[in-house]
Amino acid sequence: MSTRTPEEAGGTRGTAFRETMLGRVRLEGEDRPRPIRLDLRAAADRVLRLRGTTDARITGRIRIAGWADDPCAEGELEISPLARRRIRYRMSFMAGDRRLTLDGWKSVSPRRPLKSMTVLPFTLYDEGVPAGEGTLRFPVPTGLVPFLASFRFPRQEDADSHMAPRWNGEPGRTEVWYTTVTDPATGTGLWLHHELTAPADGAEPFAHGWAAVFPKDGPVRHARFGPAKWTGGGDGFTAEGVHAGPGRLSGSAGALSWDLAERAEGAPLFTFPRWSWRRPLLPAAQMLPAARATYAGTFAYDDTTLTPTGAPGATARIYGHGNARRWAWLHADLGAGDVLELVAAVSTRPGLRRLPPLVFLRLRRGGRTWPRRAERTAVGWAGFGRFRAAIGLPTWTVTGRAGLRRIRVEVTQPEERTLALDYTDPDGSHATCRNSESADARVLLERWWGGWRTEAEWTLAGTAHAEVGTR
Numbered sequence: 001m002s003t004r005t006p007e008e009a010g011g012t013r014g015t016a017f018r019e020t021m022l023g024r025v026r027l028e029g030e031d032r033p034r035p036i037r038l039d040l041r042a043a044a045d046r047v048l049r050l051r052g053t054t055d056a057r058i059t060g061r062i063r064i065a066g067w068a069d070d071p072c073a074e075g076e077l078e079i080s081p082l083a084r085r086r087i088r089y090r091m092s093f094m095a096g097d098r099r100l101t102l103d104g105w106k107s108v109s110p111r112r113p114l115k116s117m118t119v120l121p122f123t124l125y126d127e128g129v130p131a132g133e134g135t136l137r138f139p140v141p142t143g144l145v146p147f148l149a150s151f152r153f154p155r156q157e158d159a160d161s162h163m164a165p166r167w168n169g170e171p172g173r174t175e176v177w178y179t180t181v182t183d184p185a186t187g188t189g190l191w192l193h194h195e196l197t198a199p200a201d202g203a204e205p206f207a208h209g210w211a212a213v214f215p216k217d218g219p220v221r222h223a224r225f226g227p228a229k230w231t232g233g234g235d236g237f238t239a240e241g242v243h244a245g246p247g248r249l250s251g252s253a254g255a256l257s258w259d260l261a262e263r264a265e266g267a268p269l270f271t272f273p274r275w276s277w278r279r280p281l282l283p284a285a286q287m288l289p290a291a292r293a294t295y296a297g298t299f300a301y302d303d304t305t306l307t308p309t310g311a312p313g314a315t316a317r318i319y320g321h322g323n324a325r326r327w328a329w330l331h332a333d334l335g336a337g338d339v340l341e342l343v344a345a346v347s348t349r350p351g352l353r354r355l356p357p358l359v360f361l362r363l364r365r366g367g368r369t370w371p372r373r374a375e376r377t378a379v380g381w382a383g384f385g386r387f388r389a390a391i392g393l394p395t396w397t398v399t400g401r402a403g404l405r406r407i408r409v410e411v412t413q414p415e416e417r418t419l420a421l422d423y424t425d426p427d428g429s430h431a432t433c434r435n436s437e438s439a440d441a442r443v444l445l446e447r448w449w450g451g452w453r454t455e456a457e458w459t460l461a462g463t464a465h466a467e468v469g470t471r
Helices: 113-118 140-149 274-278 375-379
Strands: 015-027 034-044 054-064 068-080 086-095 098-107 119-126 129-137 173-182 189-198 206-214 221-229 237-239 242-245 248-253 256-264 284-301 304-306 311-320 326-335 338-346 358-365 368-370 388-390 395-402 405-412 419-424 430-448 452-470
Touching (some): 015 054, 015 140, 068 098, 098 113, 173 452, 189 237, 189 430, 206 256, 221 248, 221 256, 274 284, 284 338, 311 326, 311 452, 358 395, 375 395, 405 452
Antiparallel strands (some): 015 034, 015 129, 054 068, 086 098, 119 129, 173 189, 173 311, 189 206, 242 248, 248 256, 256 284, 326 338, 338 358, 358 368, 388 395, 395 405, 419 430
């Protein structure tokens, strides 16, 4: 069992904020300057040290009129207003098929504090050769309030801190580690499920699970491992030669075998309220230590060996008393660092089983998570029903609104790409899940601007990970 307390797993605080700057740049060989706009997001692993130096990662969009528009620019930010009297920006971006670097810094001066903190002279470089010069300015009248309001001090947590077992010896509990992956070379979906079950009658706990592969063309294959005696997982799940721990998954089941390295590429994501993971008061809770990750290694089945490289996927955790009465689940990698996770479920508890599905939806987009609070989609402002789920097969939907945004998610699990498996709860009751690691999904995000307008839209063909469960 884990020796890490929930408080120890909470991590330290970091800093995140947004900034917009406008200006002009004169490119080499041109007589007239072009307008330039920089919209960036900054994230540091610590709270800002005004008397020292804070390094941050920056991502965002660079637009140079008629020449470049890259929404995936990235780089580093050095914040050192007193120690070095500068705030330095370095960002790389694409202009056509050329990769350039924007390099500049604000020279902080106590004599001219406002100007020195808001004016950014910079140089553009093309493979180390100067390609242009310009100046960006922070628009104080229109930008100061949004800039200050954007500051956040999130907990700094990594995937490793949430992989250790939670079970403390209490009967009637189940704990799950599961990973889903899409091999970009073949379009094949992978599913690795690892589970600890502590029977409600006090019998010995046991470990078991399965692996499944969803070829783009061909039947779904799966195999189970266990049950085996649970001896404690150390830093993750370990049983019968199967391991799921920080940075690595390995094992075999029947004709399937795997050895995959995992690289987390984003902060953990709490689908349910954060407190419900630390204090298990709900029937169950789910979260993702690695909400976005890439995988590399091997996965073999029958006479086929996949060798994924940079394959997108995620690792999630569940801890609770067992499965819901009905549920639907979706993990969708939306590209460009964006990800959508949702769970819609009806509890088995008396009094709750007659309610419509509670929806927990988390959209991480542009480094921000919407809605800000996980409870928002489940209970809304005035009770149940803010977000609604229509659970069925082969298609199910979730709709809802929070603030000035509303979302519609439509998931399709074709029968030939869906695997039905039985679950056994700690109390001995049974449930059936129908899982597809090659599902289709359409996500429509709209914003209110005096009327509903499309803000973003994603279509996933065979790369969504989804599941519907029933009793």
